[in-house]
Amino acid sequence: MTTATDQQQHLAGPLSAAVAQLCVRLQSQVSARTAAGFREVLRRLSAPLQVAVAGRIKSGKSTLVNALIGRRVAPTDVGECTRLVTRFQYGTVDRVEVIFKDGRKQVLPFDATGMIPATLGLDFEQVSHIEAYLTNAVLRDLTVIDTPGLGSLDAASVARTEQLLGAAKPDEDEEESNDLDDTSRNAVAGAEAVLYVVTQGVRADDQQALAAFTAATASREAGPVNAIAVLNKADTIAPESVAGSDGDVWKAASLLAEKQAVSLKPRVADVLPVIGLLAETAESGGFTSADADALKQLAQLDDVTWEMMLVSADIFTTWECDVPSGTRLRLLEKLDLYGIGQAVEALRQDPDLTAGALRRKLLDASGLATVRARLDAVFRARADGIKAAAGLASVTALAQASGDLGERQRVHDAIEVLLAKPEAHALRLLEALTLVTSGAVAMPEDLAEEVLRVGGSADVGEQLGMQGRPQHELVAYALERAGWWRSFASFGATPAQSRVAHVVHRAYFLIWQQLRGNQG
Ligand SMILES: Nc1nc2c(ncn2[C@@H]2O[C@H](COP(=O)(O)OP(=O)(O)OP(=O)(O)O)[C@@H](O)[C@H]2O)c(=O)[nH]1
Numbered sequence: 001m002t003t004a005t006d007q008q009q010h011l012a013g014p015l016s017a018a019v020a021q022l023c024v025r026l027q028s029q030v031s032a033r034t035a036a037g038f039r040e041v042l043r044r045l046s047a048p049l050q051v052a053v054a055g056r057i058k059s060g061k062s063t064l065v066n067a068l069i070g071r072r073v074a075p076t077d078v079g080e081c082t083r084l085v086t087r088f089q090y091g092t093v094d095r096v097e098v099i100f101k102d103g104r105k106q107v108l109p110f111d112a113t114g115m116i117p118a119t120l121g122l123d124f125e126q127v128s129h130i131e132a133y134l135t136n137a138v139l140r141d142l143t144v145i146d147t148p149g150l151g152s153l154d155a156a157s158v159a160r161t162e163q164l165l166g167a168a169k170p171d172e173d174e175e176e177s178n179d180l181d182d183t184s185r186n187a188v189a190g191a192e193a194v195l196y197v198v199t200q201g202v203r204a205d206d207q208q209a210l211a212a213f214t215a216a217t218a219s220r221e222a223g224p225v226n227a228i229a230v231l232n233k234a235d236t237i238a239p240e241s242v243a244g245s246d247g248d249v250w251k252a253a254s255l256l257a258e259k260q261a262v263s264l265k266p267r268v269a270d271v272l273p274v275i276g277l278l279a280e281t282a283e284s285g286g287f288t289s290a291d292a293d294a295l296k297q298l299a300q301l302d303d304v305t306w307e308m309m310l311v312s313a314d315i316f317t318t319w320e321c322d323v324p325s326g327t328r329l330r331l332l333e334k335l336d337l338y339g340i341g342q343a344v345e346a347l348r349q350d351p352d353l354t355a356g357a358l359r360r361k362l363l364d365a366s367g368l369a370t371v372r373a374r375l376d377a378v379f380r381a382r383a384d385g386i387k388a389a390a391g392l393a394s395v396t397a398l399a400q401a402s403g404d405l406g407e408r409q410r411v412h413d414a415i416e417v418l419l420a421k422p423e424a425h426a427l428r429l430l431e432a433l434t435l436v437t438s439g440a441v442a443m444p445e446d447l448a449e450e451v452l453r454v455g456g457s458a459d460v461g462e463q464l465g466m467q468g469r470p471q472h473e474l475v476a477y478a479l480e481r482a483g484w485w486r487s488f489a490s491f492g493a494t495p496a497q498s499r500v501a502h503v504v505h506r507a508y509f510l511i512w513q514q515l516r517g518n519q520g
Pocket residue numbers: 056057058059060061062063064075076077078082083147148149150232233234235236274275276277278336
């Protein structure tokens with residue numbers, strides 16, 4: 001039997017703990033089915049944050065997953081496994097399991113290169129999803145879920161992702177959840193946060209794919225609190241197609257990413273350019289000293305020849321040159337033309353670069369560091385709030401799925417009591433933020449931005465939009481905005497806006513109280 005204290009050791013913070021307590025307390029007051037659902041919520045609350053990597057077919061999702069984990073383990077490009085959901089979670093021993101739709105499991109050996117095999121040699125139709133347990137430290141506080149690509153017309157993929165994410169059972173000790181039926185499982189399944197992968201050019205399709213993903217992962221809204229986006233394959237962007245890029249690929253990618261951020265708003269706060277392939281090669285040990293040697297040889301070619309070879313992949317591999325064309329093909333697969341160009345450029349500036357230093361340069365060129373930093377800032381730092389909000393959403397969904405009105409009311413009341421506590425205010429603010437950014441509650445644009453600012457950060461200066469200003473200005477501004485939102489709540493606002501306004505008022509009030517406390 002799992003107790004509240006067992007769970008608390010692994011909970012992300014006080015908000016998750018409060019939701020866990022609620023689940024434990026309600027256990028005895030609800031039907032066996034709902035109670036089973038609550039146990040599942042409890043288990044998920046104490047597991048690492050679940051981040052799904054989502055996007056269109058062949059946008060580079062699996063490549064990015066490998067880069068993030070720091071190991072080339074997810075099959076990319078072809079094979080049936082790219083059509084399956086794979087959950088990468090922390091384990092003390094590397095192990096891969098196929099989970100069948102009927103609940104059976106089968107251990108899957110890694111292939112000769114240490115990857116999950118691209119084809120299973122099993123009845124594909126019977127397979128639910130794949131669970132990969134890896135010793136990689138990144139996974140200690142982040143479970144990464146690789147998803148099949150969603151195309152705009154690909155209803156089958158959408159249905160499959162829905163089914164698979166819904167059926168996903170997070171870990172080994174599931175004796176307790178065996179009595180969980182599909183409805184309940186769907187109510188608690190689904191990712192808690194999303195990393196959207198988009199690429200150049202297909203914006204309308206990306207939009208549709210993202211909408212499809214949100215639909216597939218059930219009711220949980222993705223918003224700037226729990227979603228970030230990357231513009232992947234930044235290396236393949238033709239700079240001449242982007243005004244103002246000055247012929248620079250990375251600058252073109254950054255400009256394009258800014259544009260896409262506008263079209264994806266408010267689903268995500270911003271879009272970061274990245275070169276998943278370079279990141280994967282640099283992070284997963286794929287870049288070898290033999291590769292570095294080949295690049296050094298290429299760096300000695302004369303300018304005219306080199307420029308010629310960089311024109312296209314075909315010319316690069318077929319042009320007459322001392323580096324064997326098989327070696328060139330390998331470089332292309334690992335770095336693509338842009339990465340090769342970057343490496344040779346670096347070597348021309350400093351011919352003595354070691355293989356390690358060159359790998360470092362490639363990693364820098366990939367943009368992965370910024371993505372990691374943002375993942376930390378957005379996901380890890382807010383894991384408690386994100387998990388607690390997802391947990392509460394599941395509890396609500398479970399109660400709603402129950403036919404028992406009395407039970408529904410008891411759960412509803414308990415949630416109200418929880419949310420009324422001062423320490424749960426952060427949850428209310430997250431909820432308000434999601435309501436506004438998802439468009440469920442319409443707000444004038446300037447007010448919506450203010451809600452996003454106040455709810456989107458844990459740093460007071462950022463919340464007030466006044467970083468670096470003197471304390472007395474912050475205090476005065478917090479008080480002024482607290483007053484403004486209170487009167488907006490009482491006059492001017494629609495009932496839905498009013499509920500949001502009360503929460504924002506309280507947020508400013510708490511900021512004001514905290515700032516005054518600091519003043520001593
Ligand atoms: N040039 C370049 N190629 C990339 C990049 N990222 C991925 N690729 C290539 O794009 C192809 C597809 O990559 P995957 O990671 O399999 O894409 P995916 O989104 O997981 O594909 P599905 O799971 O089949 O939808 C592979 O050949 C990758 O090597 C990148 O940043 N630049």
